[in-house]
Amino acid sequence: MTARRKPSTETPVFPKPGHNHARCASEALRKAEAVCTARKTRLTDIRRQVLELIWQSHVPVGAYEILSQLNAGGGRTAPIAVYRALEFLMDNGLVHRLASLNAYIGCAHMGDDHHAAQFLICRTCGTTAELESAPLKRALTHAVAERGFSIDSQIVEISGVCPHCRATA
Ligand SMILES: [Zn+2]
Numbered sequence: 001m002t003a004r005r006k007p008s009t010e011t012p013v014f015p016k017p018g019h020n021h022a023r024c025a026s027e028a029l030r031k032a033e034a035v036c037t038a039r040k041t042r043l044t045d046i047r048r049q050v051l052e053l054i055w056q057s058h059v060p061v062g063a064y065e066i067l068s069q070l071n072a073g074g075g076r077t078a079p080i081a082v083y084r085a086l087e088f089l090m091d092n093g094l095v096h097r098l099a100s101l102n103a104y105i106g107c108a109h110m111g112d113d114h115h116a117a118q119f120l121i122c123r124t125c126g127t128t129a130e131l132e133s134a135p136l137k138r139a140l141t142h143a144v145a146e147r148g149f150s151i152d153s154q155i156v157e158i159s160g161v162c163p164h165c166r167a168t169a
C-alpha cells in the first residue's frame with residue numbers, strides 16, 4: 001500500500017474546543033505509521049512517543065516540554081534523543097517547527113511532502129491550525145521568483161485570535 005497523496009482540498013476547520021481530540025491523535029499516529037511504512041523507515045518508540053506528545057493537543061509544544069513530559073515517570077531520555085526524534089519527524093513531514101514559538105506542531109497533511117505551509121496561531125489559547133492554501137503558495141512563489149530568489153522552505157506563521165476565543169471574548 002502506498003501513502004495517499006491526495007491533495008488537501010477541503011477547507012480547514014479551526015479545531016473547536018471540546019472536539020474529539022483522541023480521534024485526531026489516533027488518526028495522526030495511524031497516518032504517521034503509514035507514511036513511515038511507505039518510506040521504508042520506522043516509527044521507533046522514541047519517535048512515536050514524541051509524536052504522541054506533540055499530538056496531545058493543537059497547541060505547539062517545545063522540545064524541553066516534550067523532554068520533561070517524557071521523563072515525568074522517572075525516565076532518563078536525553079535531550080539529544082528528543083532532538084533526533086524531532087528531526088526525523090520533520091524530515092519525514094510529520095511535524096513542523098514554528099520558529100516564532102520555537103515549538104512543534106503535528107502536520108495536518110502528513111505525507112504530502114510540503115515545504116510550504118501556513119499556520120494560524122491563536123495568541124489567546126495557543127491553538128494552531130495549518131492552512132494549505134494553494135493560491136497563497138502560488139502567489140508567494142511567483143512574487144519571490146520575480147525577485148530572483150530560490151525558496152528552500154516557505155513557512156508562514158500568522159498570529160491572531162481564533163474564532164472560539166473571539167466568540168468568548
Ligand atoms: Zn484535535
Ligand SMILES: [Zn+2]
Pocket residue numbers: 096106107108109110114117130
Ligand atoms: Zn504540514
Ligand SMILES: [Zn+2]
Pocket residue numbers: 122123124125126127161162163164165166
Ligand atoms: Zn484561541
